Amino acid sequence: MVLAHNYQLGEVQDIADFVGDSLELSQRAVDVDADVIVFCGVTFMAETAKIVNPTRTVLIPDPLAGCPMCEMAPAEAVRRRKAELPGVPVVAYINTTAAVKAEVDICCTSANAVQVVESLSAERLLFVPDKNLGHWVQRHTDKEIILWDGYCPTHQRITVQDVQRLKEEHPRAAVMVHPECTPDVVDVADHVLSTGQMIRWARESDADEIIVGTEVGLIHRLKGESPGKRFYPIGKLTTCPNMKRITLEKVAWALEDMQYEVSVPEEVAAGARRSIERMLAVI
Ligand code: 13P
Numbered sequence: 436m437v438l439a440h441n442y443q444l445g446e447v448q449d450i451a452d453f454v455g456d457s458l459e460l461s462q463r464a465v466d467v468d469a470d471v472i473v474f475c476g477v478t479f480m481a482e483t484a485k486i487v488n489p490t491r492t493v494l495i496p497d498p499l500a501g502c503p504m505c506e507m508a509p510a511e512a513v514r515r516r517k518a519e520l521p522g523v524p525v526v527a528y529i530n531t532t533a534a535v536k537a538e539v540d541i542c543c544t545s546a547n548a549v550q551v552v553e554s555l556s557a558e559r560l561l562f563v564p565d566k567n568l569g570h571w572v573q574r575h576t577d578k579e580i581i582l583w584d585g586y587c588p589t590h591q592r593i594t595v596q597d598v599q600r601l602k603e604e605h606p607r608a609a610v611m612v613h614p615e616c617t618p619d620v621v622d623v624a625d626h627v628l629s630t631g632q633m634i635r636w637a638r639e640s641d642a643d644e645i646i647v648g649t650e651v652g653l654i655h656r657l658k659g660e661s662p663g664k665r666f667y668p669i670g671k672l673t674t675c676p677n678m679k680r681i682t683l684e685k686v687a688w689a690l691e692d693m694q695y696e697v698s699v700p701e702e703v704a705a706g707a708r709r710s711i712e713r714m715l716a717v718i
């Protein structure tokens with residue numbers, strides 16, 4: 436079973452059995468009954484598939500496809516911050532290492548972050564590691580969100596000027612951006628959505644021209660699912676080099692050579708599974 440994230444190269448998406456956002460991929464991974472999952476995405480996503488479905492062999496075609504945002508919240512630093520905030524629950528964006536997931540109360544993705552935060556009884560919580568997603572959630576809850584200083588280098592490069600320039604060129608176009616974008620970019624957007632939500636919104640809305648503020652790989656699926664509509668990607672630098680490490684050749688080699696196997700030590704996986712399963716019970 437080949438699972439692929441929405442940011443993968445078009446040719447990789449085209450051979451996958453299932454393509455989705457982080458939430459859809461974790462939900463799908465739970466009930467894969469094939470013996471082997473080839474995960475085309477970054478390492479935290481492949482680890483999540485292994486954690487929720489530990490009896491399957493999970494392969495990633497390039498083990499160096501990491502997410503730099505995960506590195507911005509080392510488990511030891513999260514433990515230290517937790518100790519400074521006794522009794523304050525911790526919500527981890529799914530873009531974290533398994534060791535961090537094992538430390539926290541619950542995970543979330545960009546598709547369910549507000550619902551996850553609202554599901555907690557506490558009025559104050561620590562949100563790691565994405566300050567931009569945390570800031571977005573803060574706009575939709577009365578709870579106090581203590582931010583961590585992490586971000587996605589790809590989304591951080593999208594600027595308000597980029598959006599404004601495209602709006603001048605295409606005045607009829609709607610603007611949708613990912614919540615990993617900075618708050619000033621979110622301010623000028625019409626819709627703030629996960630990648631899966633973007634695909635659905637583009638398909639179902641009346642808008643036939645859409646400015647897209649996220650990683651460029653999404654354009655392939657947007658065009659495929661909404662033929663006839665026009666999509667304008669924001670910025671020239673909106674490529675995630677890690678997602679692009681997975682090529683069609685590497686997927687073929689992964690299948691031929693059964694490499695590279697993803698493993699998560701069970702003592703870490705058990706704690707991480709609890710945080711992911713709590714999230715999946717919310718939505
Ligand atoms: P989605 O869950 O919205 O697909 O986002 C994943 C991600 O890594 C965004 O940069």
Ligand code: SF4
Pocket residue numbers: 477501502503504530587588589590615650675676677678
């Ligand atoms: Fe990580 Fe950003 Fe790439 Fe998503 S786009 S995998 S958050 S670096």
